[in-house]
Amino acid sequence: MDTPLEVKQGSARAAEENEEKFIGKIAEHRRKLYGIAFSYLHNEADALEVLQEASCKAWVKRRSLKDGAAFLPWMIRILINCCMDELRRRKRVSPSERAGEDRTAEMISSHRIDLDRALAQMQPKYRHVIILKYYHDMTLTEVARVLNKPEGTVKTWLHKALKQMRELL
Amino acid sequence: MTNHEEEKLRRDAERAARDSEKVGSMELNEATRRGIGQGKKRAARRRAVYGTGAVTAAAAAMIALSSSLMPGSGATGDEPGQPRVTAGVPNGGQEADAQKENPKDYRGVGMDANVSRIIERGHMSSIDRTVSKDGYTLTLRGEAMDDRKMFVALSVKNDTDQIARVSRTEVDFGEGVHSQWKSRMGTEGELIPGSTATYIAEIELSPEDEYPEDAIFRAGITPGDFGRPAGQEVTIDVPFKAHTEALKDEIETVEVNRELEVSGQKIEVKSVEITPLGIYLDYAENEANDKRLFSLIDPKLKLTDADGTTVANPRFIGGTYGKDTLNFEAADLESPSSIDFSVAGISAADPEQTRLVLDTETGKIVEGGEGLTVSVDPDEKEITLERTVGEYNEYNQVHADAFMLEETFTDAKGIEHKLSDPLGERENRDGKMTESLTVGLGAGEVAQPAEFRIRSYWNPILEAAELKIK
Numbered sequence: 001m002d003t004p005l006e007v008k009q010g011s012a013r014a015a016e017e018n019e020e021k022f023i024g025k026i027a028e029h030r031r032k033l034y035g036i037a038f039s040y041l042h043n044e045a046d047a048l049e050v051l052q053e054a055s056c057k058a059w060v061k062r063r064s065l066k067d068g069a070a071f072l073p074w075m076i077r078i079l080i081n082c083c084m085d086e087l088r089r090r091k092r093v094s095p096s097e098r099a100g101e102d103r104t105a106e107m108i109s110s111h112r113i114d115l116d117r118a119l120a121q122m123q124p125k126y127r128h129v130i131i132l133k134y135y136h137d138m139t140l141t142e143v144a145r146v147l148n149k150p151e152g153t154v155k156t157w158l159h160k161a162l163k164q165m166r167e168l169l
Numbered sequence: 170m171t172n173h174e175e176e177k178l179r180r181d182a183e184r185a186a187r188d189s190e191k192v193g194s195m196e197l198n199e200a201t202r203r204g205i206g207q208g209k210k211r212a213a214r215r216r217a218v219y220g221t222g223a224v225t226a227a228a229a230a231m232i233a234l235s236s237s238l239m240p241g242s243g244a245t246g247d248e249p250g251q252p253r254v255t256a257g258v259p260n261g262g263q264e265a266d267a268q269k270e271n272p273k274d275y276r277g278v279g280m281d282a283n284v285s286r287i288i289e290r291g292h293m294s295s296i297d298r299t300v301s302k303d304g305y306t307l308t309l310r311g312e313a314m315d316d317r318k319m320f321v322a323l324s325v326k327n328d329t330d331q332i333a334r335v336s337r338t339e340v341d342f343g344e345g346v347h348s349q350w351k352s353r354m355g356t357e358g359e360l361i362p363g364s365t366a367t368y369i370a371e372i373e374l375s376p377e378d379e380y381p382e383d384a385i386f387r388a389g390i391t392p393g394d395f396g397r398p399a400g401q402e403v404t405i406d407v408p409f410k411a412h413t414e415a416l417k418d419e420i421e422t423v424e425v426n427r428e429l430e431v432s433g434q435k436i437e438v439k440s441v442e443i444t445p446l447g448i449y450l451d452y453a454e455n456e457a458n459d460k461r462l463f464s465l466i467d468p469k470l471k472l473t474d475a476d477g478t479t480v481a482n483p484r485f486i487g488g489t490y491g492k493d494t495l496n497f498e499a500a501d502l503e504s505p506s507s508i509d510f511s512v513a514g515i516s517a518a519d520p521e522q523t524r525l526v527l528d529t530e531t532g533k534i535v536e537g538g539e540g541l542t543v544s545v546d547p548d549e550k551e552i553t554l555e556r557t558v559g560e561y562n563e564y565n566q567v568h569a570d571a572f573m574l575e576e577t578f579t580d581a582k583g584i585e586h587k588l589s590d591p592l593g594e595r596e597n598r599d600g601k602m603t604e605s606l607t608v609g610l611g612a613g614e615v616a617q618p619a620e621f622r623i624r625s626y627w628n629p630i631l632e633a634a635e636l637k638i639k
Contacts, residue, residue, distance in 0.1 A: 115181050
């Protein structure tokens with residue numbers, strides 16, 4: 001029978017192993033996570049800061065993750081919330097051009113600002129679907145897991161997001 | 170007819186993905202390591218706050234204080250006041266050149282990695298000209314130009330009591346001198362009352378034109394929120410001296426004038442111009458070609474230094490609209506001793522395959538249009554053309570040319586009409602990529618049938634070819 005000290009040491013070792021596993025998982029997906037943050041923020045330094053903040057929050061909340069297999073969608077969910085916090089905090093919402101303005105230059109431009117403006121006008125849920133699907137090539141099933149919503153809902157969001165984008169661009 | 174939203178999304182996604190790949194593993198490690206370190210401290214503080222007494226709180230506080238020594242927390246520390254993770258930006262003072270913009274001043278300004286590096290490398294000359302008008306203060310901060318493009322950094326302060334937005338940015342070099350706004354990068358699109366926002370504007374220039382030093386930067390600022398203008402646009406002109414010669418000595422032009430042949434189609438590579446802002450490859454289709462070229466597939470440049478030890482593969486950005494120029498990002502390698510150009514193939518078709526005759530009232534295809542299906546919306550006076558691109562895979566998503574029509578079409582009476590509101594879309598249908606293009610036919614009466622010209626579609630000929638440029 002284990003003594004209380006052995007039990008304590010055993011649980012400490014288990015905790016350490018869990019920590020290592022957790023750190024390993026973040027490390028394994030760090031580039032993907034950074035890529036997603038970059039899609040929202042378009043700035044290396046800011047994306048790194050958000051990755052740092054998301055890693056911090058994930059660590060604090062790690063015990064709320066019951067299913068280890070769901071780590072990545074859970075982590076991406078934390079990350080995109082951090083991205084939205086950052087965008088809100090720094091007021092990084094770009095307005096789109098209004099209809100009727102001279103759009104000649106826009107027609108020629110295929111640059112990010114046009115898309116950013118359109119994305120910024122969308123509700124966050126639409127924006128998430130667009131970014132995860134188009135920028136990170138996730139299937140709707142994967143997007144649904146990240147956003148913790150039924151696949152049908154996500155499909156509807158995607159349809160509405162594309163429709164809005166057509167109107168805004 | 171470039172208004173393909175999904176195409177734009179894909180291109181932008183590709184750009185973002187490539188930009189994001191440039192970050193080093195060290196920076197990523199550092200960010201996650203610091204984050205977890207902070208998380209440990211935060212968790213410890215929470216335990217302290219929610220603990221059962223002063224002793225517990227004190228013990229937890231000790232853990233928090235000592236945790237900087239624990240693995241994963243980071244030896245550099247992350248207490249308040251200490252630097253947060255940076256992007257490996259060199260110290261701005263290294264060059265000690267007051268005439269150049271300091272990269273530190275551009276932290277938090279969203280921009281392409283290419284532009285960020287241009288500033289970091291000290292290629293953006295300072296201007297610092299300020300003009301105030303109607304409650305807005307525009308400061309032209311800096312500018313970098315070669316003979317193809319110009320990046321202008323500007324800040325706008327909004328001292329009015331309502332939200333506004335920058336609706337236009339352009340540079341006027343005088344009549345007849347080409348200058349076309351291409352993009353505006355920035356993170357603060359809205360000008361909140363009392364706030365200042367910084368942008369980087371990209372302006373397309375022409376290598377055929379001589380650019381004078383005297384130029385006017387012009388910005389339009391519209392009061393009001395998106396879609397709800399609350400007044401007339403305020404135009405602010407800022408006269409400035411362009412640094413037309415600043416990068417001239419660093420521009421290298423390699424005259425090539427040799428042919429690359431793909432599947433019997435000859436593409437003359439005319440020249441490669443290497444500047445601190447980018448690399449431009451000019452080419453021309455051989456007039457004797459029996460196919461019409463839509464695009465070069467996956468063009469690549471490989472630059473190598475004299476020792477052959479350093480190799481740079483500058484990223485392909487895209488072609489110049491309406492011109493046979495391939496644009497690449499600036500390379501990390503100066504004065505390469507060898508340059509190799511390669512393509513994975515071409516997208517091209519017989520001229521006859523670019524001709525489409527159809528009845529715009531019924532959607533019936535009279536001639537051409539192999540693989541196309543057409544539907545008509547008589548109420549909206551729109552037609553939708555649909556085709557299958559190929560497998561729905563990453564390669565096609567990145568490389569496949571969008572299906573596009575020329576901007577005008579001719580009806581049976583020979584009257585030319587202009588297409589409007591092109592809307593392209595691609596989707597995955599049972600593993601196949603399908604694309605559709607919806608266009609407006611205009612208000613005029615169209616005598617049937619009408620003839621359209623296809624500007625591009627994905628018709629790949631995957632035959633790799635290389636050319637030693639230098």
